[in-house]
Amino acid sequence: MMENDIFKALADPTRRAIFEKLASTQSMNASALREGISISQPAMSQHLAVLRQAKLVQEERQGRFVHYRVKPDGLALIVQWVARYSTFWPDRIDALRQTLKEMDQ
Amino acid sequence: MMENDIFKALADPTRRAIFEKLASTQSMNASALREGISISQPAMSQHLAVLRQAKLVQEERQGRFVHYRVKPDGLALIVQWVARYSTFWPDRIDALRQTLKEMDQ
DNA sequence: CAAACACATAAGTCCATGCTTATGTGTTTG
DNA sequence: CAAACACATAAGCATGGACTTATGTGTTTG
Numbered sequence: 001m002m003e004n005d006i007f008k009a010l011a012d013p014t015r016r017a018i019f020e021k022l023a024s025t026q027s028m029n030a031s032a033l034r035e036g037i038s039i040s041q042p043a044m045s046q047h048l049a050v051l052r053q054a055k056l057v058q059e060e061r062q063g064r065f066v067h068y069r070v071k072p073d074g075l076a077l078i079v080q081w082v083a084r085y086s087t088f089w090p091d092r093i094d095a096l097r098q099t100l101k102e103m104d105q
Numbered sequence: 106m107m108e109n110d111i112f113k114a115l116a117d118p119t120r121r122a123i124f125e126k127l128a129s130t131q132s133m134n135a136s137a138l139r140e141g142i143s144i145s146q147p148a149m150s151q152h153l154a155v156l157r158q159a160k161l162v163q164e165e166r167q168g169r170f171v172h173y174r175v176k177p178d179g180l181a182l183i184v185q186w187v188a189r190y191s192t193f194w195p196d197r198i199d200a201l202r203q204t205l206k207e208m209d210q
Numbered sequence: 211c212a213a214a215c216a217c218a219t220a221a222g223t224c225c226a227t228g229c230t231t232a233t234g235t236g237t238t239t240g
Numbered sequence: 241c242a243a244a245c246a247c248a249t250a251a252g253c254a255t256g257g258a259c260t261t262a263t264g265t266g267t268t269t270g
Contacts, residue, residue, distance in 0.1 A: 011116035013109055023190055064237040064246045072193050088177050169216045169267040
């Protein structure tokens with residue numbers, strides 16, 4: 001199941017760090033992503049493969065570089081899953097509500 | 106980090122099934138939770154311990170039964186984490202927006 | 211109070227996973 | 241076109257995690 005792929009992909013702290021770094025920019029190639037994260041080249045490549053399979057990121061080859069970027073709809077399933085239990089976080093709902101309000105502007 | 110505990114706890118499909126079942130009721134003891142889920146008693150106990158440590162559920166002993174229930178604010182960190190990337194799921198946002206709207210009623 | 215019960219913990223096994231080194235594939239460049 | 245480069249894949253290893261059986265702890269009940 002795809003939902004499971006996403007949860008498993010995000011369960012690793014290194015992968016979340018990669019995703020977060022990727023989200024902070026337009027797009028970035030694999031080598032640039034390694035900067036600041038102490039990790040070997042194959043390890044990065046493997047992590048990106050996991051994120052790719054979970055459809056959280058998308059790749060685009062440009063010459064000998066592969067540019068990665070966060071996939072717009074990647075977190076949708078997580079959002080939907082969490083939303084099912086939205087009645088359980090009445091306090092925190094306001095923050096999300098505010099986020100949505102800001103998106104309208 | 107607590108965020109990591111939550112992601113890891115939700116990364117297992119059996120644990121998500123337990124959480125979902127628990128969310129569908131007020132509270133339930135460990136034996137009742139096993140019904141429908143093909144799992145041994147110790148396995149259930151261990152899964153509940155993981156969910157407990159992630160603060161996704163809370164326990165309450167009543168006699169020789171231990172009643173579990175979903176902890177209201179348990180998913181807050183996930184919501185906050187996801188909300189940081191809300192600009193990346195513009196299409197799916199409507200579903201969540203609708204959920205919030207329904208909560209208002 | 212001994213047996214039954216609900217649950218937790220211990221200990222061991224098996225498979226998944228994150229890492230490493232080594233090598234392969236595709237692209238650019240001197 | 242050979243070397244350098246960016247990245248992917250292969251293979252092996254070590255750890256983590258989900259399961260099992262066995263046993264422990266606390267509570268109820270006949």
